[in-house]
Amino acid sequence: DAKTTQPTSMDCAEGRAANLPCNHSTISGNEYVYWYRQIHSQGPQYIIHGLKNNETNEMASLIITEDRKSSTLILPHATLRDTAVYYCIVRPGSSNTGKLIFGQGTTLQVKP
Amino acid sequence: EPEVTQTPSHQVTQMGQEVILRCVPISNHLYFYWYRQILGQKVEFLVSFYNNEISEKSEIFDDQFSVERPDGSNFTLKIRSTKLEDSAMYFCASSPPPGQTQYFGPGTRLTVL
Numbered sequence: 001d002a003k004t005t006q007p008t009s010m011d012c013a014e015g016r017a018a019n020l021p022c023n024h025s026t027i028s029g030n031e032y033v034y035w036y037r038q039i040h041s042q043g044p045q046y047i048i049h050g051l052k053n054n055e056t057n058e059m060a061s062l063i064i065t066e067d068r069k070s071s072t073l074i075l076p077h078a079t080l081r082d083t084a085v086y087y088c089i090v091r092p093g094s095s096n097t098g099k100l101i102f103g104q105g106t107t108l109q110v111k112p
Numbered sequence: 113e114p115e116v117t118q119t120p121s122h123q124v125t126q127m128g129q130e131v132i133l134r135c136v137p138i139s140n141h142l143y144f145y146w147y148r149q150i151l152g153q154k155v156e157f158l159v160s161f162y163n164n165e166i167s168e169k170s171e172i173f174d175d176q177f178s179v180e181r182p183d184g185s186n187f188t189l190k191i192r193s194t195k196l197e198d199s200a201m202y203f204c205a206s207s208p209p210p211g212q213t214q215y216f217g218p219g220t221r222l223t224v225l
Contacts, residue, residue: 043216102155
């Protein structure tokens with residue numbers, strides 16, 4: 001089962017930052033935090049991942065707390081196209097199989 | 113930018129028929145996966161595949177399912193005798209080593225009548 005806890009849903013105003021929280025209190029030292037999103041029934045789209053340092057790419061920023069028990073995905077200027085289900089997933093950095101275990105995620109609704 | 117592709121986008125079949133779902137992973141990736149998502153439910157892992165072998169499979173992946181890499185580019189999922197409950201979106205994914213980022217295809221919607 002998923003080892004993360006996320007709010008079921010969130011709203012965000014268009015143009016504002018969307019901050020999506022995730023709790024992963026049982027994370028192990030070799031586990032990364034990955035974020036994916038799914039728009040309608042399309043394939044999950046990779047957003048960002050990190051181990052312990054904060055990360056930023058062209059899509060988002062990932063803030064991981066010092067104890068690594070929680071993280072926040074930040075979409076700096078949300079647009080209507082960012083409306084999607086966002087999944088926070090923890091997984092080992094090295095794995096024999098690499099399977100991803102999806103939870104229910106957070107449904108983010110970006111409103112005009 | 114390289115991407116995973118899947119065909120067909122939508123497959124309709126009669127219960128009991130065999131279906132083959134096709135995927136073309138990203139060209140330099142070595143690990144391949146199938147996931148499925150029943151309407152309104154979570155994305156579920158089915159199987160992972162490396163070096164022409166199944167690395168791991170879930171309890172969903174029973175004897176009715178099989179995977180194959182018939183050539184250097186395609187990766188297929190076969191369902192031998194489809195059931196109504198096999199109706200779902202099926203997603204293919206690929207990654208370099210398994211601990212690295214997986215990239216997903218757009219999915220095939222399978223409808224079993």
